[in-house]
Amino acid sequence: MPLLKDYSLKNLNTFGVDVNAKIFAEIKSFDDLSKIISTKEIELVKKIVLGGGSNILFTKDFDGLVLKMAISGIEIIEENKATVLIEAGSGVLWNDLVKFCVEGNYGGIENLTLIPGTVGAAPIQNIGAYGQELSDTFISLQGLSLENMEKKIFTIKECNFSYRSSVFKKELSGKFIITSVKLKLNKNPKPNTTYKSLQEYFSNKRITDPSIKDVSEAVAGIRRSKLPDPAKIGNAGSFFKNPEVNSEVLEKLKSKFPDIKSFPSGVNKIKISAGWLIEKCGWKDERIGDVGTSPDHALVICNFGNATGAEILEFAMRIKDEVANKFGIVLKEEVNIL
Numbered sequence: 001m002p003l004l005k006d007y008s009l010k011n012l013n014t015f016g017v018d019v020n021a022k023i024f025a026e027i028k029s030f031d032d033l034s035k036i037i038s039t040k041e042i043e044l045v046k047k048i049v050l051g052g053g054s055n056i057l058f059t060k061d062f063d064g065l066v067l068k069m070a071i072s073g074i075e076i077i078e079e080n081k082a083t084v085l086i087e088a089g090s091g092v093l094w095n096d097l098v099k100f101c102v103e104g105n106y107g108g109i110e111n112l113t114l115i116p117g118t119v120g121a122a123p124i125q126n127i128g129a130y131g132q133e134l135s136d137t138f139i140s141l142q143g144l145s146l147e148n149m150e151k152k153i154f155t156i157k158e159c160n161f162s163y164r165s166s167v168f169k170k171e172l173s174g175k176f177i178i179t180s181v182k183l184k185l186n187k188n189p190k191p192n193t194t195y196k197s198l199q200e201y202f203s204n205k206r207i208t209d210p211s212i213k214d215v216s217e218a219v220a221g222i223r224r225s226k227l228p229d230p231a232k233i234g235n236a237g238s239f240f241k242n243p244e245v246n247s248e249v250l251e252k253l254k255s256k257f258p259d260i261k262s263f264p265s266g267v268n269k270i271k272i273s274a275g276w277l278i279e280k281c282g283w284k285d286e287r288i289g290d291v292g293t294s295p296d297h298a299l300v301i302c303n304f305g306n307a308t309g310a311e312i313l314e315f316a317m318r319i320k321d322e323v324a325n326k327f328g329i330v331l332k333e334e335v336n337i338l
Contacts, residue, residue, distance in 0.1 A: 002025070003065075004025070005023060007066070009050075012053045013057075013058060015057055015235065015236055015303050017307070017312070018306070019058040019060065022045075022061070022062065023065040025065065027070060027071060027091075028070050028071060028072070030144070033179060036067065037144065037149065037177075045065050047065045048065075048174070049178075050067065051117050052093065054116035054117040054121075054237065055117060055237075055335055056337075057309050057335050057336070058309045059308075059309035059337060067177070069177075069179075070091040071089035074086065079187070081187065082186070082188060083184050083185065084104070084185050084187055086106070086184075088180065088181055089119065090121075090179050090181065091119070091120065092119045097119055098110065098216065102216045105212065105213075106186065107185060107190065108136060108137035109183065110216040111130040111132035111216075112132055112219075113219040114220050115127050115237075120178040123168065124178070125334075126162065126166050128164070129219070130198060131193075137183040138156050138161070138183060139182040140153050140156070141154050141181045146174070146176065146177065147175055163265070191210050191214070192215070198215065198218055198222075205218075225296070227294070227296070227300060228300065234303030235303065237334075239334060240299060240320070240332065240334055241332045241333070241334045242271040243272050243274060243330075244269050245272060245329070247268055247270060250262055250270050253327065257327075274299050274323075275297055275299035277327055277329065278293070281322040282322075290305035290307035291311050301316055301319075316333070319331075
């Protein structure tokens with residue numbers, strides 16, 4: 001568990017931005033984490049945690065300690081006829097956990113197939129897609145508090161989940177490191193196919209009673225058709241969140257833009273497609289140097305070559321400004337910017 005100096009993060013972030021960490025360490029256990037954090041050498045050093053590097057944009061070298069979480073393991077803790085409780089290490093690839101659950105016919109996260117990143121990053125964002133969110137199956141998580149150096153367990157209530165957010169992205173940002181997550185899955189799953197694109201997929205395939213495996217394969221197919229592979233083109237998926245508005249705001253927008261894309265999101269809340277807003281501003285499949293939006297999805301900003309993080313951020317802010325000017329909506333970044 002050595003501390004490495006001036007370590008390149010180019011292959012550890014999906015944008016492929018070439019930056020260095022002043023200090024770097026790979027964490028394979030809770031004890032590893034506790035020992036590193038307790039080291040006097042790094043006591044006052046800035047720290048960030050890196051999972052799959054799929055939701056972060058580095059705009060410069062990081063002048064501190066980068067902790068790469070590599071805690072492995074997926075374990076069934078308990079089960080009965082109806083449910084199964086599963087614990088996974090924070091370094092497990094999220095999609096590997098999805099595969100494990102789908103293969104066991106444990107339902108609840110199959111719609112989250114192919115979301116990049118690790119298990120430890122999932123609660124921070126309260127990841128979600130195609131009608132499911134992590135909070136639907138979440139039970140608890142465990143980790144280390146950097147405030148008192150003690151192990152702590154958070155229940156779902158304590159995580160304060162909301163749309164693509166949690167207490168770890170707000171009050172506890174940079175103050176807590178997740179080491180494992182527990183989820184409760186359904187052993188008699190009822191697939192969620194309420195999302196329009198899933199319904200269209202199964203209609204075209206003439207599948208009338210899909211299994212969770214069918215749903216997982218459908219989501220994988222849809223995602224691959226829309227999102228570029230980070231292994232081939234640097235990106236972090238959706239750069240911005242879908243903005244939420246109330247019904248009054250939506251009606252005003254509809255009067256000017258009748259074809260606006262929206263969908264329900266709780267009581268008197270409606271999500272508007274950020275991709276639609278960006279596309280209507282003329283930014284789909286646009287490039288400036290090595291930075292551009294995907295030709296298949298305007299919400300995905302790509303590094304087509306050797307763009308710097310600063311160049312990617314400047315491109316994103318131009319999009320944000322134009323959407324605000326045209327629609328009066330300020331987009332919020334889903335990607336964490338450093």
